[in-house]
Amino acid sequence: xxxxxxxxxxxxxxxxxxxxxxxxxxxxxxxxxxxxxxxxxxxxxxxxxxxxxxxxxxxxxxxxxxxxxxxxxxxxxxxxxxxxxxxxxxxxxxxxxxxxxxxxxxxxxxxxxxxxxxxxxxxxxxxxxxxxxxxxxxxxxxxxxxxxxxxxxxxxxxxxxxxxxxxxxxxxxxxxxxxxxxxxxxxxxxxxxxxxxxxxxxxxxxxxxxxxxxxxxxxxxxxxxxxxxxxxxxxxxxxxxxxxxxxxxxxxxxxxxxxxxxxxxxxxxxxxxxxxxxxxxxxxxxxxxxxxxxxxxxxxxxxxxxxxxxxxxxxxxxxxxxxxxxxxxxxxxxxxxxxxxxxxxxxxxxxxxxxxxxxxxxxxxxxxxxxxxxxxxxxxxxxxxxxxxxxxxxxxxxxxxxxxxxxxxxxxxxxxxxxxxxxxxxxxxxxx
Amino acid sequence: xxxxxxxxxxxxxxxxxxxxxxxxxxxxxxxxxxxxxxxxxxxxxxxxxxxxx
Numbered sequence: 001x002x003x004x005x006x007x008x009x010x011x012x013x014x015x016x017x018x019x020x021x022x023x024x025x026x027x028x029x030x031x032x033x034x035x036x037x038x039x040x041x042x043x044x045x046x047x048x049x050x051x052x053x054x055x056x057x058x059x060x061x062x063x064x065x066x067x068x069x070x071x072x073x074x075x076x077x078x079x080x081x082x083x084x085x086x087x088x089x090x091x092x093x094x095x096x097x098x099x100x101x102x103x104x105x106x107x108x109x110x111x112x113x114x115x116x117x118x119x120x121x122x123x124x125x126x127x128x129x130x131x132x133x134x135x136x137x138x139x140x141x142x143x144x145x146x147x148x149x150x151x152x153x154x155x156x157x158x159x160x161x162x163x164x165x166x167x168x169x170x171x172x173x174x175x176x177x178x179x180x181x182x183x184x185x186x187x188x189x190x191x192x193x194x195x196x197x198x199x200x201x202x203x204x205x206x207x208x209x210x211x212x213x214x215x216x217x218x219x220x221x222x223x224x225x226x227x228x229x230x231x232x233x234x235x236x237x238x239x240x241x242x243x244x245x246x247x248x249x250x251x252x253x254x255x256x257x258x259x260x261x262x263x264x265x266x267x268x269x270x271x272x273x274x275x276x277x278x279x280x281x282x283x284x285x286x287x288x289x290x291x292x293x294x295x296x297x298x299x300x301x302x303x304x305x306x307x308x309x310x311x312x313x314x315x316x317x318x319x320x321x322x323x324x325x326x327x328x329x330x331x332x333x334x335x336x337x338x339x340x341x342x343x344x345x346x347x348x349x350x351x352x353x354x355x356x357x358x359x360x361x362x363x364x365x366x367x368x369x370x371x372x373x374x375x376x377x378x379x380x381x382x383x384x385x386x387x388x389x390x391x392x393x394x395x396x397x398x399x400x401x402x403x404x405x406x407x408x409x410x411x412x413x414x415x416x417x418x419x420x421x422x423x424x425x426x427x428x429x430x431x432x
Numbered sequence: 433x434x435x436x437x438x439x440x441x442x443x444x445x446x447x448x449x450x451x452x453x454x455x456x457x458x459x460x461x462x463x464x465x466x467x468x469x470x471x472x473x474x475x476x477x478x479x480x481x482x483x484x485x
Binding site: 123124125126128129133134137138141144145148164165166167168169171172173176179180183186187190 | 433437439443445446448449450452453456457459460463464466467468470471472474475479480
């Protein structure tokens with residue numbers, strides 16, 4: 001029924017199956033939208049945020065999706081600026097994942113600010129002394145860049161591509177993509193960094209405070225570095241999940257292994273820098289502010305030393321070593337294990353830098369402040385996941401996301417499909 | 433915020449932050465405008481065959 005919209009040379013599931021899948025995920029989406037409307041109409045009293053937790057689950061989700069969405073800018077940098085041409089077979093998917101991550105981040109922020117109608121205040125009444133102003137500027141601009149990178153994919157839908165103007169527009173956007181990729185890398189460097197800078201400049205909270213270079217605390221550089229390092233792992237993880245769901249090979253191993261290798265080296269160098277940073281902070285910075293390492297990790301079981309170990313060793317060194325080692329990297333089981341550990345590691349890092357920062361007592365009379373999100377916060381955090389799955393489902397079905405798919409999965413009944421799409425009804429793009 | 437807004441101050445913070453913002457927006461705006469105009473010109477010239485990429 002919708003075969004005229006499906007890319008040439010590939011096979012998709014029946015429409016009823018596709019719609020059923022959309023319907024199931026749509027129920028989860030509707031639940032999240034309901035919770036979102038509650039937050040907008042009734043206010044932030046729907047959350048469990050309080051005077052301790054002005055930043056909570058939403059900001060963790062925000063920082064996590066922005067970090068893992070870093071695969072888009074780093075893959076773009078590698079392909080368009082550094083010239084790793086093999087990545088052209090996965091860059092479409094990296095862009096789509098980045099688009100989903102950043103639109104999700106903006107959606108979460110739109111809920112979190114409580115008064116979305118005043119969202120533009122941060123641009124017009126900008127506080128130029130705030131790291132978050134830089135985040136807002138760069139995040140919005142970079143989302144525009146991701147949209148520009150995603151548009152040519154939409155225009156390559158086989159029916160839209162028949163319109164000469166859209167065909168030429170798509171072609172021209174591909175030709176100038178290096179400019180947008182470079183702009184995206186510039187914007188990403190600053191907003192990823194500034195998200196880390198927010199925690200690093202909190203001199204009243206020794207758990208997160210760091211010295212740095214000029215106005216930038218070390219967390220600024222660590223956040224940018226980690227996003228570039230771990231972002232490609234998320235791209236690879238979603239690609240792997242998509243391959244499992246569709247039961248198809250979508251990207252050749254040499255492309256996956258190249259991205260995994262680069263990611264592995266980036267994670268390795270990041271983890272070494274993180275170990276240096278942690279050592280200096282534990283021995284000089286925190287004691288200089290009147291607290292010790294034990295103050296941060298012995299107050300409650302939830303934030304024991306295990307979390308430091310899990311972040312740096314399990315989520316840093318272990319995946320780095322697996323991805324650097326050629327025999328381990330070429331083994332799919334080891335590679336996927338490393339990728340999952342890496343994504344968990346960067347998510348845990350963002351959790352620690354948002355929520356443990358708030359939990360640690362900073363006054364002698366203070367206690368550990370633990371926080372449990374309300375169902376509305378959980379639902380609105382799951383909302384972007386459902387939205388992302390839906391967008392991936394639609395994009396995968398109708399857009400040529402994976403250039404190697406047709407080659408890796410040849411179909412026998414291609415002539416029949418071609419005959420079907422050449423019926424007169426299919427020649428009308430508006431109906432398509 | 434523009435320099436003619438009443439809140440504007442000619443200091444380094446405003447110039448760096450807003451200069452960076454308008455710089456990025458200009459590159460994005462000029463880039464996409466170029467693509468659209470060139471696509472329109474190409475279409476008028478009759479280009480649009482499926483022999484690219």
